[in-house]
Amino acid sequence: MSNRRDFLKKVGLASLATSVSASTLWSKSFSEINKALIPSLIPPPGDDFWAWVRTNYTVSSNLLNLNNGGVSPQPKFVQEAFFRYTEMANEAPSYYLWRILEEGKDAVRTKLANLCGASDTEIAINRNATEALDTVIHGIELKKGDEVVLSKYDYPRMLSAWKTREKREGIVLKWVDFDFPENDEQKIADKYTSLFTNKTKVVHITHLINWAGQIVPVKKIAAVAKQKGIKTLVDAAHSFAHIQFDVKDWDIDYMGTSLHKWLCCPFGTGMLYIRKEEIPNIKTFFSEDLAMDQGSIKRFEELGTRASTAELAIGEAIDFHLAIGAERKQQRLYELKKYWVDQVKSHPRVKILTPESSALSGALGLVCIEGIEASDIDTYLMSEHHIHVVGIKYEKVNGIRVTPNVYTSLDDLDRFSKALLLLCDKK
Ligand SMILES: Cc1ncc(COP(=O)(O)O)c(C=O)c1O
Numbered sequence: 001m002s003n004r005r006d007f008l009k010k011v012g013l014a015s016l017a018t019s020v021s022a023s024t025l026w027s028k029s030f031s032e033i034n035k036a037l038i039p040s041l042i043p044p045p046g047d048d049f050w051a052w053v054r055t056n057y058t059v060s061s062n063l064l065n066l067n068n069g070g071v072s073p074q075p076k077f078v079q080e081a082f083f084r085y086t087e088m089a090n091e092a093p094s095y096y097l098w099r100i101l102e103e104g105k106d107a108v109r110t111k112l113a114n115l116c117g118a119s120d121t122e123i124a125i126n127r128n129a130t131e132a133l134d135t136v137i138h139g140i141e142l143k144k145g146d147e148v149v150l151s152k153y154d155y156p157r158m159l160s161a162w163k164t165r166e167k168r169e170g171i172v173l174k175w176v177d178f179d180f181p182e183n184d185e186q187k188i189a190d191k192y193t194s195l196f197t198n199k200t201k202v203v204h205i206t207h208l209i210n211w212a213g214q215i216v217p218v219k220k221i222a223a224v225a226k227q228k229g230i231k232t233l234v235d236a237a238h239s240f241a242h243i244q245f246d247v248k249d250w251d252i253d254y255m256g257t258s259l260h261k262w263l264c265c266p267f268g269t270g271m272l273y274i275r276k277e278e279i280p281n282i283k284t285f286f287s288e289d290l291a292m293d294q295g296s297i298k299r300f301e302e303l304g305t306r307a308s309t310a311e312l313a314i315g316e317a318i319d320f321h322l323a324i325g326a327e328r329k330q331q332r333l334y335e336l337k338k339y340w341v342d343q344v345k346s347h348p349r350v351k352i353l354t355p356e357s358s359a360l361s362g363a364l365g366l367v368c369i370e371g372i373e374a375s376d377i378d379t380y381l382m383s384e385h386h387i388h389v390v391g392i393k394y395e396k397v398n399g400i401r402v403t404p405n406v407y408t409s410l411d412d413l414d415r416f417s418k419a420l421l422l423l424c425d426k427k
Pocket residue numbers: 069070127128129130131154155206208209210235237238257258259270
């Protein structure tokens with residue numbers, strides 16, 4: 001035990017070292033265990049707020065991480081919960097995983113549903129956005145000649161799933177193109193709706209496009225789709241717990257997201273929303289419990305032993321998200337992006353591909369430097385300044401994507417902007 005305690009101290013999780021041993025809890029229900037072990041989150045008022053948020057993350061003092069859009073780190077509060085559940089599960093895995101922790105899952109489901117305006121009977125917890133979206137892409141009934149409207153800038157794994165159906169079954173894909181930044185919401189919506197025909201069955205929309213940080217007006221497109229009997233599938237991997245939305249207000253049919261991005265949950269967690277009436281219409285592609293009601297969202301969770309310890313810690317990530325406040329978080333993330341963009345945008349070699357307005361963008365910003373390849377900017381920032389961003393060369397985009405998160409400080413962004421401007425001034 002002392003080795004473990006030393007290790008936890010080293011990684012800054014000393015409080016865990018004194019947590020109650022799982023073996024004293026074996027006869028209790030999940031909610032009793034949870035109540036006994038979880039410390040409360042009390043943010044300080046006023047100016048110290050964002051500093052408090054930062055102290056809740058295990059931020060590197062050397063490497064500046066500005067690719068939070070890829071995968072986000074978990075607050076210590078979430079890491080501790082994950083370790084606690086793992087410790088408990090290891091005392092008797094099949095007992096704790098299958099009986100005790102499984103009991104806590106429905107509470108997590110309800111909390112997730114509340115974040116996006118869904119009912120908990122419409123939320124499946126899974127491994128990532130890819131699993132969620134591919135469940136619908138492969139599970140929806142389509143026949144040869146049926147059309148799907150989507151964009152070249154949707155995520156490659158979802159595009160390959162659609163292309164697989166095109167190749168195997170002869171469905172027809174109709175492509176939307178973008179010239180980033182797109183600043184006119186109606187024009188963006190028209191790009192999608194103008195491709196609708198009487199053969200269109202599905203429109204696939206990436207709410208916040210990962211390549212350039214562009215927001216797409218889902219509600220406008222979904223309204224036209226609905227009138228024409230077209231189903232709307234939304235990829236919210238980059239917007240869930242970042243940009244506030246409500247699936248009922250959008251009036252969409254399906255939505256998939258990762259939870260290890262903006263909700264800062266344990267790695268390998270995701271979620272699928274299916275409108276209640278649509279659940280029986282989506283086929284599962286893993287083994288299904290045929291005795292289960294076809295209208296149960298749990299049909300999409302039949303995967304055998306799963307990472308319940310990670311799934312349970314989604315609950316603590318939601319508590320942390322709510323302690324910040326969804327609206328305050330969205331505003332802060334937008335302001336962080338604006339803060340660095342304002343420092344670099346007037347340099348003659350700089351081009352920003354992300355819209356300026358808060359209606360069409362959030363934390364993600366894409367910057368190009370004239371005459372320099374994306375990968376060279378990425379390498380320069382890492383090798384000379386220890387700053388991690390992601391270089392993107394994809395279709396018409398050739399620049400770096402910069403994504404701060406709630407723990408990023410303004411000093412961090414000054415460090416990044418200075419480094420970028422130094423490169424812009426090089427011959
Ligand atoms: C828009 C978008 N959709 C889907 C994904 C896939 O997410 P996951 O790795 O959780 O499957 C990503 C990942 O970056 C993304 O940016």
